Amino acid sequence: MSDAPALLVRGLSHDWGRKPALRDVSFTVARGRFCALLGPNGAGKSTLMSVLTGLIRPAPGVVAVAGHDMARNRRAALAEIGVVFQQPTLDLDRSVRANLRYFAALHGLGRKRADARIAEALELLGMDERVDEKLRALNGGHRRRMEIARALLHRPRLLLLDEPTVGLDAPARSAITAHVHQLAREGITVLWATHLADELRAEDQVVLLHKGVVMASGEVRTLVEGRPVTDWFNVAMEQAA
Amino acid sequence: MSALSAASAIATRELARFVTQRERFLAALVRPLVWLFIFAAGFRAALGLSIIAPYKTYISYETYILPGLCAMILLFSGMQSSLSLVHDRENGAMRLMLTAPLPRWFMLGAKLLAGALVGLVQVAAFLVIAALFGLRVPATGYATALPALLLSALMLGALGLLLSARIKQLENFAGVMNFVIFPMFFCSSALYPIWKMQESSPLLAKLCEINPFTHAVELVRFAFYGQLNLEALGWTALATVVFFVAALRGYEPARTRSS
Structure with a gap:
């Protein structure tokens, strides 16, 4: 394999x-x-x-x-697999962190591990300063980066x-x-x-x-x-x- | 463990969404309260009730409709959950959930349970207000009714899940709801006992008897008095399973086909 x-x-x-x-x-x-x-x-x-x-x-x-x-x-x-769909799949009224934690949990990551991965993925995408912002406040490019960071959380x-x-x-x-x-x-x-x-x-x-x-x-x-x-x-x- | 954290995340998201929608919570509370304090006040004179199980004495009309109004909250909540499922499908959140590495039945079951919990929170708030106005059931009845309310919430949520699998667009939802909520609610024992309906129309009484919502109402009614209505339990459980299995089929991935 x-x-x-x-x-x-x-x-x-x-x-x-x-x-x-x-x-x-x-x-x-x-x-x-x-x-x-x-x-x-x-x-x-x-x-x-x-x-x-x-x-x-x-x-x-x-x-x-x-x-x-x-x-x-x-x-x-x-x-x-990590996926970024063509149509954005975001909870606009929740923060970047909440969106990422939700996804991490869907993939079975515990809170501590999820938070470490979230910090890592956001840093990789240059998004670490946005972690507490609501998605609605982000521009299209940053939302997309957040989705890419999210797709990487479970290390696909x-x-x-x-x-x-x-x-x-x-x-x-x-x-x-x-x-x-x-x-x-x-x-x-x-x-x-x-x-x-x-x-x-x-x-x-x-x-x-x-x-x-x-x-x-x-x-x-x-x-x-x-x-x-x-x-x-x-x-x-x-x-x- | 990973499945549990996924289920807990789905429930948290559902509750967070509910908490941020204050109008939804208010509407969920006001609706049954209007029925309880306005409709019942006018209607009680028109409807004479005899002593029927599980009640041991004559009861007020408000006492009679209390279980039906709890079930009504769960019915609206179930439909609201299904509306949010259609919304989730339109905005892609459903795809995110269905591409997680867990069985589809589990993810949809977690979503169903989360919706049921939201419904129970609304029922609890309604019962507190009703109790403040003197409309109470035996103290232990609140505890014994909890599993009955949960099963009813699951049954009505599963119906919502089934509808959400069939309804492709948000715009079509309101119309479908009218065809589900109103017949289900009015063609049941929520507002009047079936024997009353029997006097007017045996056919309608028959429809009331086979309506799963009637069984949910009766299950809750008996549970409030610490009694188990086995027939109601059986039909409600059966309806839950049938609706959930049918919903799962609706959410099955399409198959690729060679021409």
Whole structure:
């Protein structure tokens, strides 16, 4: 199990009624990699995220997180995952600390351990001074950082982020992208769903999703062949259309 | 241990939310008090009560409706919890809970229990006010009614949970509530004994008899006098299980499908 990839997806398909959302999706993400799940709106990224977080049951496909099969051993798989959903999931009238303590308790962390992890995660995200502020008082960028800090509390091996920069201004977007790349360098595996190609870096892995189908997969620098990532993405989308 | 801390966090969040919503608490108290002090005052003359179990003497109308009003508080509280569940689903908090590494039945059960505790707090406040105005049950009755109130709260909360699994949008909630709260409350023994209903309409009396809310009311009524109404207990427990299992099915993750 220690040799297992951080994330394995194999043969995954899903329909929303008659509308196909995912078609035979397969890819793996090795430990400690930053993998971008890149695709335009409607590509199936959020559906895939729902499967990866156990909100949609993977059948007949396979999803395994650090070797734990999501269908057979959901709890062990979920324990390895930290999630930042596309839609913010916050109690706006409670403090940063209360929000984080709630999440820590859901993951079975006792108060003392939770408080230590909260301090650690907030410091990592440059948010330690905000711990007693109500969420409603924070701007969009800080709320997102709080959600990333929250996703790290139980020390997951895999961090899933679904369009985490949507709705943020350019500086906040850039800061969060940099923070999460830094997390990957420190050993956390990241799956970052986005429709913005400029958030990718040459050393990242990318899975290009279009209309529920994996169009390309590999290291960014290899795939783009010297072009800017946005140009490569635009050409790929034009060819797919 | 980890499951316990998760359950305790869910309960704390629910209570904290309730405490910060003062209007909700006031509304929960005012509603039954209006029934008790205004409706009952006008209605008692129109309704003659005979001696019925568990009462040993003639009782005032206010005494008769006390258990029904406690159950009404729990009914509204259960529906309020389900409203907050729909809200949680819309704002994503539900997803956060369902992606925690604990069984889904446990998380939803903890949410149900938390909602039931909030309902019990409201009933306790109502009973204190009623007692201050001289409307009391035997002192031990408060203790013996507690498990009955808890089970009733769980049953009505489970019904709310089931509704929240089916109602997809907050906007649709008010309409659905009207179809649940009012028929459940009025078609029960909360405000009038079923034999009274029988005089007017045997069909309605039959509906009252099969209404789980009637059984919750009767369970509480007998418990206030230290008596166990086995039939009411059985039906209330059965309804709790059926509603909860159906709600769990509603919250089951969708399955991926290959075409």
